[in-house]
Every structure is written in structure tokens, then in C-alpha cells.
Amino acid sequence: xxxxETKAADAHGEQAIDRKxxxxxxxxxxxxxxxxxxxxxTLALTGYFIGSPLPSQPGEASAxxxxxxxxxTHFAAGQVLAIFLILRVYWAIVGNKHARQIFYVPFWSGRxxxxxxxxxxxxxxLARQPKKYVGHNPLAQFTMFFMVxxxxxxxxxxxxxxxxxxxxxxxxxxxxxxxxxxxxxxxQDVHTLHHLGMWVILTFVMVHIYVAxxxxxxxxxxxxxxxxxxxxxxxxxxxx
Amino acid sequence: xxxxxxxxxxxxxxGITRRSFTKFCSLTAASLGFGPSGAKAMEQALETxxxxxxxxxHGLECTCCSESFIRSAHPLVKDVxxxxxxxxxxxxxxxxxxxxxxxxLEETKAKYKGKYILAVEGxxxxxxxxxxxxxxxxxFVEKLKWMAEDAMAIIAWGACASWGCVQAAKPNPxxxxxxxxxxxxxxxxxVPGCPPIAEVMTGxxxxxxxxxxxxxxxxxxxxxxxxxxxxxxxxxxxxxxDAGQFVEEWDDEGARKGYCLYKMGCKGPTTYNACSTVxxxxxxxxxxxSGHGCIGCSEDGFWDKGSFYDRLTTINQFGIEANADxxxxxxxxxxxxxxxxxxxxxxVKRVTTKREKTDA
Numbered sequence: 054x055x056x057x058e059t060k061a062a063d064a065h066g067e068q069a070i071d072r073k074x075x076x077x078x079x080x081x082x083x084x085x086x087x088x089x090x091x092x093x094x095t096l097a098l099t100g101y102f103i104g105s106p107l108p109s110q111p112g113e114a115s116a117x118x119x120x121x122x123x124x125x126t127h128f129a130a131g132q133v134l135a136i137f138l139i140l141r142v143y144w145a146i147v148g149n150k151h152a153r154q155i156f157y158v159p160f161w162s163g164r165x166x167x168x169x170x171x172x173x174x175x176x177x178x179l180a181r182q183p184k185k186y187v188g189h190n191p192l193a194q195f196t197m198f199f200m201v202x203x204x205x206x207x208x209x210x211x212x213x214x215x216x217x218x219x220x221x222x223x224x225x226x227x228x229x230x231x232x233x234x235x236x237x238x239x240x241q242d243v244h245t246l247h248h249l250g251m252w253v254i255l256t257f258v259m260v261h262i263y264v265a266x267x268x269x270x271x272x273x274x275x276x277x278x279x280x281x282x283x284x285x286x287x288x289x290x291x292x293x
Numbered sequence: 294x295x296x297x298x299x300x301x302x303x304x305x306x307x308g309i310t311r312r313s314f315t316k317f318c319s320l321t322a323a324s325l326g327f328g329p330s331g332a333k334a335m336e337q338a339l340e341t342x343x344x345x346x347x348x349x350x351h352g353l354e355c356t357c358c359s360e361s362f363i364r365s366a367h368p369l370v371k372d373v374x375x376x377x378x379x380x381x382x383x384x385x386x387x388x389x390x391x392x393x394x395x396x397x398l399e400e401t402k403a404k405y406k407g408k409y410i411l412a413v414e415g416x417x418x419x420x421x422x423x424x425x426x427x428x429x430x431x432x433f434v435e436k437l438k439w440m441a442e443d444a445m446a447i448i449a450w451g452a453c454a455s456w457g458c459v460q461a462a463k464p465n466p467x468x469x470x471x472x473x474x475x476x477x478x479x480x481x482x483x484v485p486g487c488p489p490i491a492e493v494m495t496g497x498x499x500x501x502x503x504x505x506x507x508x509x510x511x512x513x514x515x516x517x518x519x520x521x522x523x524x525x526x527x528x529x530x531x532x533x534x535d536a537g538q539f540v541e542e543w544d545d546e547g548a549r550k551g552y553c554l555y556k557m558g559c560k561g562p563t564t565y566n567a568c569s570t571v572x573x574x575x576x577x578x579x580x581x582x583s584g585h586g587c588i589g590c591s592e593d594g595f596w597d598k599g600s601f602y603d604r605l606t607t608i609n610q611f612g613i614e615a616n617a618d619x620x621x622x623x624x625x626x627x628x629x630x631x632x633x634x635x636x637x638x639x640x641v642k643r644v645t646t647k648r649e650k651t652d653a
Contacts, residue, residue, distance in 0.1 A: 110538055121535040239589075249621060267636070
């Protein structure tokens with residue numbers, strides 16, 4: 054972690070405020086974030102149209118392949134998401150400690166829960182000021198773990214299991230993910246859960262975007278630009 | 294009957310010619326998807342192997358499996374299995390009754406210990422010590438366990454024996470239970486469907502009696518040769534699915550043109566069976582060809598998955614009937630409204646706190 058202090062003056066002699074910044078999100082984390090966001094957007098959109106297809110296409114079947122293209126896009130985006138998720142797990146191991154944050158919840162730590170509660174109070178307008186965090190705050194870590202990390206794995210697993218229905222019993226997809234059908238013998242249930250998973254992730258996306266914008270304005274550190282530059286900027290000098 | 298009697302001996306004794314026998318072998322080998330050498334292997338097996346008797350028992354069921362079975366498109370296959378080779382006991386269609394019929398069970402159990410096939414249509418209810426299904430003066434579950442003891446393998450006919458079917462649908466008052474949850478120590482082959490396709494049934498019986506072993510099974514215990522693909526994968530309306538051409542409502546232009554029934558809740562994409570290749574009634578048709586979606590009758594718990602016309606399972610956990618998309622949409626709506634409210638409060642709070650600060 055490197056602290057850098059900047060002091061600059063513009064032509065009018067107005068001095069910029071001192072801002073401390075920390076390099077938090079390494080390049081692989083940032084790239085993953087945006088690729089993942091794009092993949093989720095594509096998957097949710099195409100997935101929705103697979104479940105509830107568009108109005109029928111005119112003409113002969115041989116002249117149309119709309120559903121095929123939508124499904125292809127869904128499968129391609131799914132594979133991109135899966136590969137980047139694997140790379141992200143790898144980076145959680147070799148990257149800095151912030152890269153690990155969304156993969157666990159330190160439920161054994163009393164401090165985590167007291168700060169979690171403080172963050173809840175901040176969001177319910179009961180606390181005057183939020184705490185400062187270099188990485189994610191406890192509530193964010195908690196929410197990301199349960200509404201992104203776990204659902205993403207769930208969607209990759211169920212997604213490949215459903216994909217294996219088309220690629221067949223001899224496919225590597227079925228060999229790796231066919232066990233899903235030992236838990237849910239009727240794949241209609243897997244379809245249903247895959248739909249629910251999408252809604253969990255979409256709900257998260259809504260909250261995530263809102264909170265990122267709000268925190269960027271209200272909290273004591275930068276949020277949105279951090280996921281572009283990797284630098285976390287602190288707006289005040291006070292501790293904690 | 295001598296214990297060493299082969300299938301071929303029985304067939305010849307019944308007056309079937311060698312020519313018919315050879316035809317039967319090649320027909321059956323082809324229907325099971327064997328290669329060119331399959332017919333020869335079958336012939337050899339039937340000529341040299343000891344005859345394998347089949348005991349067919351009925352639990353809680355509607356006899357649609359039997360109805361389907363006796364209408365097999367290959368009459369030769371059906372006749373050979375039904376009346377000449379193997380079916381030693383089937384209380385629904387056999388001539389013997391009462392003590393005479395039950396004696397066959399005793400005899401088979403003793404004489405063919407560990408060698409006979411037990412085919413079960415329907416399932417045993419376990420509630421009230423099995424009193425909801427009495428067969429031959431005792432609970433069916435007891436009779437089933439008793440006959441299963443010395444069986445070589447068990448065939449679970451239909452959705453009842455395989456998954457539970459309608460009598461096991463919620464709330465399942467008799468506690469009807471599929472065979473594999475009752476018999477744990479025998480190889481069980483599931484042949485689901487309500488009913489299963491006749492040719493699939495005769496194919497399975499022929500395979501087991503001929504080769505003395507179960508065909509290759511999938512993860513759910515179903516024969517790979519008939520249940521490894523979905524209706525959807527071999528559906529003749531599949532091109533319309535890929536093209537994005539759907540029946541939007543019954544009797545619309547799409548329905549007349551034979552478009553895909555996906556939007557009408559066809560369960561072909563989640564149903565493993567051979568309907569779209571083997572078809573029904575001597576290969577005449579199958580549900581989708583007749584203009585109605587598949588209802589997924591060969592799948593686990595198909596009565597409890599909500600409407601036959603909805604592709605998503607009904608979720609009752611919230612007290613109201615809803616599917617995943619309705620729940621998701623509602624949740625997203627509530628969260629969206631929450632966000633708007635939260636943002637509004639934040640803005641008001643920020644403005645008032647700023648005012649306080651400037652006031653101070």
C-alpha cells in the first residue's frame with residue numbers, strides 16, 4: 054500500500070486540499086469488475102428473452118435464427134463470465150488482501166459485526182457519520198458475498214448444467230456439472246432456480262449502483278473512480 | 294420345466310419358426326440401437342442362456358403401463374415376451390387367480406432364486422403400515438419386499454414406480470413411495486412415463502432377459518438408450534424454436550402452421566423421453582405432433598410443478614402461487630421503490646443538515 058500526498062496550486066493561487074489515496078483495486082480486479090458487469094447485462098437480457106421469447110418471426114423457419122442467436126449470445130457471455138470468475142478466484146489468491154474480500158464473511162469477528170451494525174445504522178439514518186474503509190465496508194462485504202459471489206457460482210454451475218442438456222450426456226459440461234441433476238432430478242426446477250438467481254443478481258445490481266453513487270457523494274472516500282483507477286481517495290484527515 | 298430350458302427352447306415349443314425367431318432378433322436389436330452384430334449376439338444369447346422369468350406386480354397405479362405395453366408396435370416382440378417367453382405372473386392379465394396365482398410367486402421365488410426379474414407397476418403406500426394397498430390379503434409393500442428379496446433386478450414401470458406420480462403428489466395422504474426409496478439393495482431400472490412408450494418397455498424387458506443384465510443407466514437410473522435426450526432435442530418443431538417462431542395462443546396462425554409450443558408451456562426442453570423419435574401408437578404421433586405441448590409426464594414430480602402450461606415451477610413458499618419471474622419482478626420493484634425512497638430521504642437529510650451547519 055502506498056500513500057501519496059498531492060499538493061498543487063492553480064493559477065489563481067487556490068491550493069488544492071490534501072487528499073490521501075491508497076491503491077486498492079489492482080488491474081485484474083478492475084478488469085474483472087467491468088467484464089463481469091457487461092457479461093451480467095448481456096446474460097440477464099438474453100436470458101430473459103430465452104425464458105420469455107420475443108413475438109414470432111415472420112417467414113420460413115429456415116430463413117430465421119433469432120432464438121438461436123439469442124441463445125448463442127447467452128451461452129457465449131456465460132462462458133466469458135465463467136472464465137473471468139475463475140481468473141478472479143485465482144487473483145483472490147495471488148492478489149492483495151482487498152481482492153479476497155468478497156469471497157468470505159468474517160463471521161467469527163465481533164468487530165466485523167459491530168461495524169456491520171454501524172453501517173446498517175448509517176443507512177437507516179441513525180448514525181451521523183460512516184466509518185472510513187480502504188476496502189469494502191462490512192455491510193458491503195456481507196452483501197457482495199451473499200448477493201454476488203455465491204449467486205455467480207450458483208449461476209455458473211446451474212448454467213453449465215442446463216447447457217449440458219443440449220450438449221449431451223457425453224459432453225464435458227455434463228461430466229462436470231451433471232451432479233446438479235442428482236439434487237434436482239427434474240431440470241424444470243433447475244430452470245426455475247436459474248431464473249431466481251438472475252433476479253437476485255439484478256436486485257443486487259440496482260442496489261449496488263445506487264449505493265455506489267450515494268457513497269461517492271456521502272461517504273468519506275471515493276467509490277466510483279476507484280473501480281476505474283484503482284485508487285481510493287479519502288476526503289478528510291480524521292481517523293476512523 | 295427343466296431349470297436349463299433356454300428361451301429358444303420355449304420359442305420353438307410354442308411353434309415359432311426359426312425364421313420368425315431370427316426376424317425378432319434383428320428387429321429388436323435394431324430398436325435397441327445395437328450395431329450390425331447386435332442381432333447375432335441376441336440370437337446367441339437366446340439360444341444358450343437360461344430363460345429368465347418376469348414377475349409383474351401392481352401397486353398403487355392405474356394400469357396405463359400395462360395398457361401401453363400390450364399395444365407395442367412390434368407385435369412379435371410383445372407376443373414373444375408376453376405369452377411365450379417370460380411373463381410368468383401378472384395378476385391383471387393372467388388367467389390364474391387367487392391361491393393358484395399366488396402359488397406362482399412362491400414357486401418362482403424358490404426355483405429361480407436370484408434369477409428372475411421383478412417388474413413393478415405402481416408403488417407401495419407406506420402410511421398406516423401400507424393398509425392403503427392390499428394385494429393378496431396383505432399390504433403391497435410387504436409383498437413387494439418379499440418378492441424383491443430374491444430378484445435379480447427390478448424394473449420400475451412408469452412415473453409411479455420411478456418417481457411417485459399422482460398418488461405421491463402433495464399432500465400424498467397414503468405416503469405413496471417410489472420403488473427405489475423402498476428397495477435399497479437391488480439394481481433398479483426406472484422406465485418413467487405416464488405411461489412409458491410401449492416400444493421402450495418391450496425393449497427394456499428384451500434387453501434384460503436376453504443379456505441377463507441391466508442396460509446402461511443414467512444418473513437417475515433410467516436406460517440411456519431411451520432417456521438420454523430431451524423431447525426438445527429431437528422434436529420436429531425444433532427449427533421453429535431456433536427461428537423464434539411460436540404458438541402465441543391456441544388456434545392462432547402459429548398453431549395452424551405448427552410452430553413451436555414453447556410459449557404454451559411445452560415441457561419438451563426439460564423432459565427426457567423417446568416420444569419425439571419412437572412416437573406413439575405404432576409411430577403415428579406424439580403430443581407435440583398433435584398440437585399440444587409436452588406435459589413432462591416422465592419427469593420427477595410432474596404433478597407438483599405447477600401448471601402444465603407454464604414453463605416455470607410454481608413456488609408456494611410465499612403463501613401465494615407465483616413463479617420465479619413474478620417473484621423476481623416483485624422483489625426488483627420493491628427494491629427499486631426502496632431505493633427511490635432512500636435517495637429522497639438522503640437528499641432531504643443532506644439539505645437540512647447543511648442548513649443546520651450554516652445556521653450554527
